Amino acid sequence: MYLIRKFLTKVVHISNLAIFIVSLLLIVSTAWLIMLVERETFPTFFDGLWWVMTTVTTVGYGDFYPVSIGGRLIGVFLYLFGIALIGLVLGKIIEAFAIYRKRREEGEIMYKGKNHYIIIGWSQKAKYAIREMINTDKNIEIIIIDELEKAPILDHNIHYIQGNASERNVLEKPI
Numbered sequence: 001m002y003l004i005r006k007f008l009t010k011v012v013h014i015s016n017l018a019i020f021i022v023s024l025l026l027i028v029s030t031a032w033l034i035m036l037v038e039r040e041t042f043p044t045f046f047d048g049l050w051w052v053m054t055t056v057t058t059v060g061y062g063d064f065y066p067v068s069i070g071g072r073l074i075g076v077f078l079y080l081f082g083i084a085l086i087g088l089v090l091g092k093i094i095e096a097f098a099i100y101r102k103r104r105e106e107g108e109i110m111y112k113g114k115n116h117y118i119i120i121g122w123s124q125k126a127k128y129a130i131r132e133m134i135n136t137d138k139n140i141e142i143i144i145i146d147e148l149e150k151a152p153i154l155d156h157n158i159h160y161i162q163g164n165a166s167e168r169n170v171l172e173k174p175i
Contacts, residue, residue, distance in 0.1 A: 016092050023089050026082060027052055030074060038071040056082035105150050107162025110172075116141035120165040122152045130158065145170065 031048035041064060042048040051064040055078045066072050103109050117133065119126045122144060130153065133140050143159045144152065151160030163170030 016096075019085075019089055019092060023085050026085055027056070030078060030082065034066065034071060034074050037074060038066055038068055041065070041067055041071065052078065052082070055079070056086045058083060104160070105154060107146075107148075107151060107160040109159075110161065111141075111143050111159040113141055116143055116159075118142075118165075119144045120146070122146040122148055127152070 027049070031045060031052045033048075034051060035042045035045055035048035042051060047064055051066075053059075054061050054064075055075060066075050100109075117140065119130060119142060126144070130142055130144075133142060134157075139157065141157050141159070143161060145161045145163065145165040146152070147162065147164060148160075149162075154160060161170065165171065
């Protein structure tokens with residue numbers, strides 16, 4: 001149990017770029033390797049790449065599969081490491097979306113667009129005003145500035161910045 005915990009602690013701190021590069025190298029190198037080991041089954045690099053991608057994503061169409069012991073050993077390697085690595089990459093991508101959404105909800109992302117309207121302070125009147133503005137123009141961009149913990153409303157064209165609008169650092173908040 002100690003070794004697993006130690007391993008997981010190390011994996012959590014690996015940079016996203018390193019994971020992406022290792023995944024790319026794994027995919028390209030095993031596609032090339034399977035093509036070399038089984039020339040008849042995988043005559044082109046693309047055939048090898050197709051098999052690697054269907055294997056690591058657990059789709060496994062069955063249109064290509066290794067028949068030699070060497071090819072099957074490559075397949076076992078992909079089952080053990082490739083699927084886990086691709087799962088890690090997908091997890092990191094989902095985590096990035098979740099972090100972005102959380103930062104947006106908490107008003108930590110600065111809006112850098114132009115031609116927008118700013119609503120300072122959240123209230124029932126602000127809610128009615130925003131509804132009326134959107135009914136008038138569906139493409140309108142609106143920024144709400146308030147000290148609430150989370151955005152009162154979020155949409156593709158409604159943005160939230162947390163803070164006191166009378167403070168310069170709030171109005172110039174970096175991303």
